[in-house]
Amino acid sequence: MSRLLLGGQNGTTGHQFAAALGDPMWPSRPVVDGPHAEVLARGSERTDQQILSSSYGRMAMTCIRHTGRYFSATDEAGVVEQAREFLARAAGEQTEVPTGDHHSPPGLPVLVVPIADSDCFQVLDGHHRIALAAAAGMTTMPVRVRRGRVTTPLQDLLRRMSWLKGGQELYQPIDAPELEALWPTVRCCADRLEAMETFLRHQLPELSGTYLDVASCYGWFVHQMGNLGFEAEGIEQDSLGATVGRLVYGQDPDRIRIGDAAWILRGTQERWDVVSCFSLLHHFVLGRGSCEPAELVRLLDRATGRVLFLDTGQEHEKWFRTSLRGWNPEHIRNFLLENSTFDAVLDLGPDRDAVGPYAENYGRHLFACVRDDGAGAG
Template sequence: MKSLPRRALNAARFRGRRAAARGRVTAVALADRATGAARRSVPAPVRLRLSRTFLRPSQSSMVAIDQLLLGAQGGLSPKEFSQATGDLLWPSTPLAAGPHVQLLAADGALTDEQILASPYGQLGLRCLKTSGSYFWADAPAGVVEVARDFLARKESSSYEPRANQSGPADPILVERIRGSEYFGVLDGHHRIALAYAAGETTVPVTVKRTTASTPLQDLLLRMSWLDGTKELYQPLPAPELERGWTLVRQCTDRLEKMQAFLSARGISPGSYLDVASCYGWFVAQMSAAGFLAEGVERDPLAQPLGSAVYGLPASVVHIRQCEDFLAAAGRRWDVVSCFSLLHHFALGRGTIGPAELVRLLDEVTGKVLFLDTGQDHEAWFGTSLAGWDTPRIAGFLAEHGTFDEIINLGPDSDGVGPYAGNYGRHLFACIRH
């Protein structure tokens, strides 16, 4: 009995999306059909219970345009469109920064070629290709025609920013993004963009009662070290992560210490390797600083995430256990970093011991190794890492490496908020002259 309503609703939605891709019905009509079909397929007792959840009518509301994300396109849901186009961040992009608004902001008259080359033109071609709404040979002309009509509506001020207050059959339809203050747009992108171009800051919308997550949120929750928790281990610039997701490690504090040290020592950009590179934030930052930067990370989801969020080529993040990668490297990088990894080996969680990990890191380091690790002053390691303090770690690095200097650059800034009493890990620079 529990699976019947979901199956019926999904089937109705699938049929509705196919019809929408062919331009036969409006978004609101789709919603009504899906709801009605599901209601008719559900037995009466179950129907009564469901009426208090996803079969309830949607809610009308005024929403700030800055809270609206691009959402659905081309008759596909946000997740379907993201998957079909390989664009992980499309559903996470503010509509005000999207291609609809960009087209309206263009200066002067646009040629057909300029329209097709614009983000809006490229979006139109992607939509037609994924939905099959046009014969492909007619697609460019169709995109240009729609774009020119869109631009003409701006010039004639026919944006109707408050259209659904006067009772039309096709309101702007949005859905709440789970764990955030944002909404994904399901229908009405052009009307919102026209309202924004006209100086409006809010628009009337119809908000679905159900909520949805974005593909970025889903990917993060699948990453192996999170175990379903809403924690970020490196900065990720996405609006739906601003509230409800905790940034565990600032990262900027370590980067500033690293760059200041390299500058003071006169070490110019060369090759760089981040061991246990997580999402790839340090790889991206060091690449921007002029380094030929790479990372190694065990979770294969790090590649699509780093590519989408930081623009990293998949080839610069090696998916492998770090100890296996280091043992087989057969080369050195000028600068190597290894953050918050060594203590896992000290706790017996690796395939080798902590001394062997230090030896492997030593072998691949050409000039400087930057390293921090969990320490015994942290509440969660007070017993398990007893004696693993700053002087002990410095001595351990000197004993098992061949570095000429071990310099303590000071603690991180992560021991705040829910992590008070933890972190404050000291960053060491291990130097080879």
């Protein structure tokens, strides 16, 4: 049942209802964590107003606003009545099983449709029955599976992001049930975060100050460094990165500057205590950037108050064996020293991403570029 995700209500599709609610993540949520389950979990002690302001009340009133009704309810009083009948059924009371108005005939299994590229299903009919079964302690139930496939708004958004060119992969971790089975996370990221945190705990009196992640993708590092205590921001050329970050991490999109990293860094005099730039430099080395790689490093140097963390593609990776010849950790370290004012560049070792289909790629070393006085180059 954890694979059954919320679908449209009252005949609307999952996409339509998500748009009506203004919540693109609606179809990414298991029914057992949704409003139907929540209303049961809260019990019947609640006032009418509490029911109406619950996620169930909001869902039902949105449905009425957009389709004219929620089952037989057409107004707030009807929604409260509907919720109380549902609670009574959960409590085992013999209520008359409603029919018509989008109620299924008794005994009919829940109706679902497969969600593309996942092991999940979107519920077309039967949200209440699933929540009741879950409240009764069931973890599986028989369902009817309709033909065809649907996608979720989150899947659509990820496919529209320019970097993976429609691919079915995640570059940074995203927690969503329909991505779990068939959307591998290319970079585990936690290893790099752990290395940064350990390093910064030795380097700084406390984990606070400002942080900038250049090429922030969905903003996973921005979000995590924010959680550690930094005022965290990002730069990302794909504006959808900020949208994904808002939806999946609750990240404030205003914290992401949208555009080319070199262009944005050139245009600002700002400086951040800690800066990171992961897996961007080699694109400039390969001639796909808007400036020379040395200039990108100079811009990162100017923007960094205390520590710059950087990783980049290396020659040992299968896909870069000829194109990045010579770019080994020793060369990268020297390149960073030669093109910046940092006093030392420390090699913190390789990432843990050279696994599975990428066993011959990644394993990129993380470098920490520091200043003796910790204050910056002025």
